[in-house]
Amino acid sequence: MVTSTSLVNPSVLAPFGVVATGSLVVLLLEVLVGKRQSFLGRPVTREFVGTLLSGVSSIFLFIALIVAAQFFATMPGRIVFDPAHPMVAMDRLTAFATILVCIGSIFTCWLASTYLDELRIHHGEFYALLLLASSGMVLLVQSVDLVTLFMGIELMSIPIYALAGFARRDLRSNESALKYFLVGSFTSAILLYGMALLYGATGSTDFVQIRQAFDASNLLAIAGLGLLVVGFAFKVAAVPFHQWAPDVYEGAPTAVTSYMAVAVKVSAFVALLRIAIQAFGPMDARLSDLFWVLSAASIVVGNVMAVIQENVKRMLAYSSIANAGYILIGLAVGTEEAYAAVLFFLLVYLFMNVGAFAVVITLATGGKDRDRYEDYAGLSRTRPTLAALLTLFVVAQAGLPGTGGFIAKFILFSAALKQGFVWLPVIAILGSAVSFYYYLRLPVLMYTRDPEGAAPRMETSTGEGLVLCTCAVAVLLLGLFPAAGPGFLSHFRALEWVRETVALLG
Amino acid sequence: MDLWTVVRALFIILVVVAAFAPVITWVERKQSAVMQDRIGANRADIGGITVLGLLHPLADVLKLITKEDFVPAGANRFLHALAPIIAAIPAIIGFAVIPYGATYQFPGHEPFTLVGADLDWGLLYIFAIGSLATYGSVLAGWASNSNWGMLGSLRASAQMISYEVTMGLSVVGVFMVYQTLELTDMAVAQDSTFHLFGFLETFGLVKTLPGWLSFAQLPFWGVFVQPLAFVMFLTCIMAENKRPPFDAPEGESEIVAGYFMEYSGMRFGLFYMSEFIEIVVIAGLLTALFFGGWSIPYLSKDELIAGMTPVMGVGLATALTMVAHVATFLLKVVIMIWLQMQIRWTLPRFRYDQIMDLCWKIILPLSLVNIFVTGAVILLVKGAP
Amino acid sequence: MVVPLEHVIGLSAILFTIGTVGALTRRNLVVILMSIELMLNAVNLSLVGFSRAFGEVDGHVFVLMVITVAAAEVAVGLGIVISLFRNRDSVNVEDVSLLKW
Amino acid sequence: MSFAAGLFYVMAALAVVTALGMVLNLRNTVAGAMCLVVTMISLAVIYVVLDAHFVAVLQIMVYAGAILVLFLFVVMLLNLRSDAFTPSRATAPKVVGAAVGVAVLAAFLAKLPDALPKVAEIPADFGSYRQVGLALYRDYVVPFEVASFLLLAAVVGAVVLAKRRLS
Amino acid sequence: MLAEYSGLLVILALAFFIAGLLRVAHRFLGGTQREFAEKQEPFECGEKQIVSPKQRYAVKFYLVAILFVVFDVEAVFFYAWGALFQELGWFGFVSMAIFTIPLAVGLVYEWQKGALEW
DSSP states (O other), X not given: OOOOSTXXXXXXXXXXXXXXXHHHXXXXXXXXXXXXXXXXXXXXOHHHHHHHHHHHXXXXXXXXHHHHHHHHHHOOSOEESOTTSOOBEEOHHHHHHHHHHHHHHHHHHHHHHHHHHHTTOOOTTHHHHHHHHHHHHHHHHHBOBHHHHHHHHHHHHHHHHHHHTOSTTOHHHHHHHHHHHHHHHHHHHHHHHHHHHHHHHHSOSBHHHHHHHOOTTOHHHHHHHHHHHHHHHHHTTOTTSOTHHHHHHHHSOHXXXXXXXXXXXXXXXXXXXXXXXXXTOSOOHHXXXXXXXXXXXXXXXXXXXXXXXXBHHHHHHHHHHHHHHHHHHHHHHOOHHHHHHHHHHHHHHHHHHHHHXXXXXXXXXXXXXXXXXXXXXXXXXXXXXXHHHHHHHHHHHHTOTTSHHHHHHHHHHHHHHHTTOOHHHHHHHHHHXXXXXHHHHHHHHHHHSOOOSSOOOOOOOHHHHXXXXXXXXXXXXXXXXTTHHHHHHHHSXXXXXXXXXXXXXX | OOHHHHHHXXXXXXXXXXXXXXXXXXXXXXXXXXXXTOOOSOOOOBTTBOGGGTTHHHHHHHHHHHSOOOOOTTOOHHHHHHHHHHHHHHHHHGGGGOOSSOEEOXXXXXXXXXXXXXXXXXXXXXHHHHHHHHHHHHHXXXXXXXXXXXXXXXXXXXXXXXXXXXXXXXXXXXXXXXXXXXXXXXXXXHSSEEETTHHHHHTTSSSSOOHHXXXXXEEOOHHHHOHHHHHHXXXXXXXXXXXXXXXXXXXXXXXXXXXXTTOOHHHHHXXXXXXXXXXXXXXXXXXXXXXXXXXXXXXXHHHHHHHHHHXXXXXXXXXXXXXXXXXXXXXXXXXXXXXXXXHHHHXXXXXHHHHHHIIIIIIXXXXXXXXXXXXXXXXXXXXXX | OOXXXXXXXXXXXXHHHHXXXXXXXXXXXXXXXXXXXXXXXXXXXXXXXXXHHHTOSHHHXXXXXXXXXXXXXXXXXXXXXXXXXXXXXXXXXXXXXXXXX | OOHHHHHHHHHHHXXXXXXXXXXXXXXXXXXXXXXXXXXXXXXXXXXXXTTOHHHHHHIIIIIIIIIHHHHHHHHHHTXXXXXXXXXXXXXXXXXXXXXXXXXXXXXXXXXXXXHOOOOXXXXXXXXXXXXXXXXXXXXXXXXXXXXXXXXXXXXXXXXXXXXXXXX | OGGGGHHHHHHHHHHHHHHHHHHHXXXXXXXXXXXXXXXXXXXXXXXXXXXXXXXXXXXXXXXXXXXXXXXXXXXHHHHHHHHTXXXXXXXXXXXXXXXXXXXXXXXXXXXXXXXXOO
């Protein structure tokens, strides 16, 4: 069982390696710069440290992104780390997910540097932890083995526990970290028990071999699979495993919240997708039922609860629960087309959600978040551009035609309908209708009321501007060009990647 | 489980607990007296016979056992009683994996090894019970409801856990040389010699070693191939035992007696005993890891048996070899104990920050360097497989 | 194997349940953390049991990874408890009330 | 029943009892932590019975010797002697939850024997550090490297959260 | 393999026996117990106890314990590696070097952050 090591193909780990190396460099740089009076001829101030570290981090993430894109463009099929014990793989699905993760992380870097200044949180280890978490995500989407999957999840989660509590003097941040940690480690234990049972049922930790040995009538296999799905449901905050999400999202520094809402979700969903496709093959009917229930419950609860929130961060938390519900439709349907639609949905979700959080971040000032609804009253007068952008992002999330959100939902629901799933799209459309209420409440406040309370921050930093622009352009481009959705499927051949992944089962 | 297992175990207990440990308490007093130009303990007598004060350990035991079984107010009675036992047991069982003789085979019998338990992860056993020993001092201070006790137990546990890490890392080089975690195998590997200038041959600097160079041989002992590891390991393991100069946890000038301050009688006696038993265990461990265990330098076991067999037959030769080995081992242990005593009475107590700095800032990086230098040298000299 | 596999896996399931119940019902943060450790240990036990049954050591390697992760989790988790404790004098989950549980 | 099997059942009983002791003990967290130490040690003995020798010693070194020392440290130093468990709080859902848990467990245990794999023969050095180590450092080299980054994350996270002043 | 543990079992039993014996002997041979408030007081060099020992202590103690846990696990990976080193060859050497880099960076980080200061 011990094999020679000559066949090892380390290039598979290139994106992971770049991001992980980046974390080491940033950590050392922080230590090096932090003690100096001046660095590279500039005085070392809080702002300078923030800008420097965020810049260096985003360079590393950008390199990883390029590497992943290179893989994506030239990928002949799939390469694995070691044919005898694959552990991690690189195929186009992985490369695509890596790109999404890198984009999400770069956005977080750019948003964080000004945000941390405004909230008077030290910069220090923020970027190192962020890069470590990102490397965990990259590993997570690459995993084709339960052991690496588990390590990926943990490497993603542990830095985020610390990030959530990064505002050390803020009680809410402390408690957010605590809750995220308790839920996260509890989840890990459940997930792990599922993995152990799967190992017991199939005798292997490798996805391909698990699939070959998987016997849907075996108690261990079913229990293991169930626990695994429950664990992931916790991670992506699907109902009924969602109670932690609003609290954690609200308490954490907003830059971290957006990271949790986007990058964590994208990577967890891709990993779940890969397990669903690869480890259990053409969907086991019971698994599909499980996803169906999770999906419907998430859509209903997420949308209904979002209505009664008075805090924008909490509202966005519930809306992200609802979005998880939509994505789960694709997993419940389980056709290649549905999987491809999930990937497109994740792409759009990334931009519209980061965009919305970016506006909240850009408004933060004077050591405080501006995350209550009243804070947005009359924003069209004080910050007209921001008001317009926020309107765009929430409208996109609501799924109005002309935005990426509409196309994403459209192709997802039509994939479901094609497969004969009727109730799920109906529930989802009803849920979207409810979502209009809470999403459009923001534009209404911004455009019809007078400003109250303290004035928002009046300047937008370069990083924030870049993020806002990119997101807005992406949301519009993905929505306005009629071919964006189906074109994504055909032009980027998303269907093909899924087929590749399915076909490469060996 | 047969009778011999029990006998081998009993031998350890008798030698270590019943013979060495009490004598060491006497040695300690006598040596300190010698070094401080005093006479030292010599008063305890039975019928006027003092035997150089060797009766003092006995007097100690009698005194401690007849003292009042005392618990301070506010203490957690259960944990207060439990802590000394938790401290003593790891010390007593520590010697179990240390070989005090080689593997011998008498004609017509099964081969056997002179060791309490021949485990394939032998050294890790020492680390494992070492890590459990922490509980004794932690609980002792906490359970006795005393500020000095609590401070002592904090210091003790922080020091012990810190040095646990470095202690492990510092001997990794030894594992790399002997390719085993098993102490019996290490001793066997050390029962040979190596050419001091063998590397000249390996790197092709000379074709074959000239006779006068090949004559320069050293026993293949840990202390010769891993000198740095020896120094670091000695430091760490002495710090683990919390004896001077690492006795900040019980620094009597600051916190009186530290974690066992609220203990008297045999409760205290168990802490005291475990400290001295640990000295023996440390000596045995140092011997096994760095000084060839039972091996007699330049005279390997096989040579010895083969040399004596024509004269007296295999059985007697083996038996004599065995006795010689055990005696060698005990001699080395005695030397190692003397070394520890010497250090203990020579150096003044380190400050607590110095102790922690030594651990984290000096030994830890140094042991990592040692590991990789050793690795590179081994791979270059022996060639990668 | 000296005992039937179902006894090993059964023991692991029992310990896992005890840990789960502890993690969900107890309110002392440190006890919750310890319960989670117990759950991880239960997982390790079943991995060891399965590994023995298959005669492969993959399960053992998995256990090493779980131990590593457990250590990392505990380090961060207790760090969080300490930072919370510094800002607030409590380790009771129900006192974590700024955000509704 | 062989000695080893007997040992297994004794240790299993001990593990369950101490685990329950840890969870049900409401007054003294230190005692709870000590209970868990015993659980860990008895699990290590069980690992030995199951031929997982290397894992057994790591269980003692890391779980019993490191992780629980840390717990004990925190419990003692934060002075967490009492659990704020107030019976007046609605315990009914908890009782129901525990009952459901036990029911699920019973159902699982009842069906378990049919689902388990056959027990294979093992080589003599099964579970030795050699075998596990070779698998770890060759086949599982990726998770092994990742473990190091994971621990780095833990170090940074712990320092960020727990240190009083970050320079 | 299990046979090799029997010696351990014997020594463990003997250790418990010795420790237990000494405690029991102490219990029965120990002097009469006289408990009164002054004697039971925790010893504070003759002063009354001013503060309770059950208080919070410096965070560096936690910090060093947390770091210990992390580094202990790192060290564990070295043990088996060391004993298998010659078999693993340069592959093992390089993979361990890569493993050590984050550890070393972590150490440098702590050092510079003053987490190792007392």
